[in-house]
Amino acid sequence: MPMRQASRPQTKLQVHDMTHEPEEIDDSCLEAFDYLYAYLNDELKDKAAIAKLEHHLGHCKSCFSRAQMEEELNKRMRQSDQEKAPSTLKSRLQDLMDEL
Amino acid sequence: MPLDSDLKRFFSENVEANMDSIYSLALRLTRNRADAEDLVAESVTKAWASIKKLDNPDRFRPWLFRIVHNTFISDYRKKSIRPAETAYDEAPCEGTEDVSAILVHQPNDFLNWWANPEKAFFNNLLGEEINAAIDRLPECFRVTVILINIEGLSYDEAAEVLDVSPGTIRSRMNRGRTLLQKELWHYANEAGLTTPDKAAGA
Numbered sequence: 001m002p003m004r005q006a007s008r009p010q011t012k013l014q015v016h017d018m019t020h021e022p023e024e025i026d027d028s029c030l031e032a033f034d035y036l037y038a039y040l041n042d043e044l045k046d047k048a049a050i051a052k053l054e055h056h057l058g059h060c061k062s063c064f065s066r067a068q069m070e071e072e073l074n075k076r077m078r079q080s081d082q083e084k085a086p087s088t089l090k091s092r093l094q095d096l097m098d099e100l
Numbered sequence: 101m102p103l104d105s106d107l108k109r110f111f112s113e114n115v116e117a118n119m120d121s122i123y124s125l126a127l128r129l130t131r132n133r134a135d136a137e138d139l140v141a142e143s144v145t146k147a148w149a150s151i152k153k154l155d156n157p158d159r160f161r162p163w164l165f166r167i168v169h170n171t172f173i174s175d176y177r178k179k180s181i182r183p184a185e186t187a188y189d190e191a192p193c194e195g196t197e198d199v200s201a202i203l204v205h206q207p208n209d210f211l212n213w214w215a216n217p218e219k220a221f222f223n224n225l226l227g228e229e230i231n232a233a234i235d236r237l238p239e240c241f242r243v244t245v246i247l248i249n250i251e252g253l254s255y256d257e258a259a260e261v262l263d264v265s266p267g268t269i270r271s272r273m274n275r276g277r278t279l280l281q282k283e284l285w286h287y288a289n290e291a292g293l294t295t296p297d298k299a300a301g302a
Contacts, residue, residue, distance in 0.1 A: 037273045041248060043255045070277065073230070073284075077249040080227040085123035089137045093119065093144060097112045100148060 012040065013067055014058055032056040032063050040071055111151055114160045115144055121161075121251055122168050128235065128246055129172045130179075139176055143168040162257040165247065169261055193240035193272060225284070233283040241276030244269060 035053045038044040044053070057064050085093075122143065126136035147167050154163050234245055240262075247258040248269075255273075259266045 034274065037277055038255070038270055041255070041273070043270070069281075073277075073280070074249055076225070076227065076230055077234075077245075078252070080231055080250065082120065082124040082250065083127050085119045085140070086133070086137070089123060089140060090119065092137065092141055093115065096141065096144060096148075097108075097115070100108050100111070 011071060013064065013071060014054065028056055029060060029063050032060070033066075036063075036067055036070065040067070040074055107151060110157065111148060115147070115164070118161055118164055122164060125165060125168055125243075125246060125251070126172070128242065129169070129239075130176050131235070135176055135179070139168065139172055142175070143171045146171060159257075159260070162253060162260045165251075165253070165261045166263070169243065193238070225288075229287060230284075233280055233287055236283055237276055237279055241272055241279060244272040245276045245280065248273060 032053050035044055035049055039050065039053055044050055057067050119140075123136060123140050126139040126143075127133065130136045130139055143164070147164055150167075154160065234242060234250075237245065243262065244258060247253045247261055248255065253261065255266045255269045259269045262269070264272075
């Protein structure tokens with residue numbers, strides 16, 4: 001099965017001008033956050049929501065920074081080494097298959 | 101209906117193709133190699149017993165993951181929970197705590213620290229440390245993050261595995277990743293990576 005992430009671009013995040021620099025997280029940041037992971041995971045399909053989020057990320061320094069971190073973390077998790085099935089399990093499963 | 105020999109070949113090939121993934125998931129669930137092997141073997145046996153109930157062959161992967169997860173819940177879960185984290189792991193997954201509350205109360209230093217031009221934090225962060233932070237998440241968030249961000253399942257597929265709605269997956273992803281940020285921040289503090297000199301490798 002092909003991995004979904006294979007076709008993902010290096011980054012989805014584009015900087016515009018960072019004019020939105022709230023002292024603290026405000027409502028527009030919280031709204032952006034609500035969509036952020038779906039966006040980074042290629043699960044946000046609503047074009048209006050995508051446009052609104054991209055606009056916010058392009059102008060809000062703190063949200064852009066957070067999104068950058070999460071995008072990097074996504075990349076690191078996809079690349080992380082997973083435990084491979086040990087040979088004992090492989091032969092155990094092979095025995096199971098042979099008995100089918 | 102395919103012939104039994106075709107079905108057997110289909111099943112064997114797909115189990116083999118997903119063997120590392122289901123073992124990795126089983127290990128993260130049970131936190132014990134012997135139990136993980138038993139869980140995989142038991143799940144594969146159950147999967148073969150119900151292979152004719154698989155409506156869509158293209159959904160074999162989430163279907164097999166679901167059997168592993170359900171078998172874990174029914175036969176292994178109680179054993180896997182460490183006494184010290186019982187309350188943590190049994191925390192309600194769909195609690196009323198708003199993600200925004202976690203974000204707003206995050207240390208103000210967090211983003212400034214992360215956003216330093218050298219990005220020293222990620223340069224110093226090993227894959228095993230990210231894995232350890234994921235393993236410390238409550239179970240429902242841990243499994244959601246693993247299925248989507250490590251195994252590459254879609255939200256729909258993860259919803260099928262965990263028998264919840266895609267909306268619940270989205271909510272768990274938001275909360276799980278926010279908690280993961282907190283775990284990494286905690287780790288970075290403990291490891292001294294938030295001190296500029298150490299973070300830069302001095």
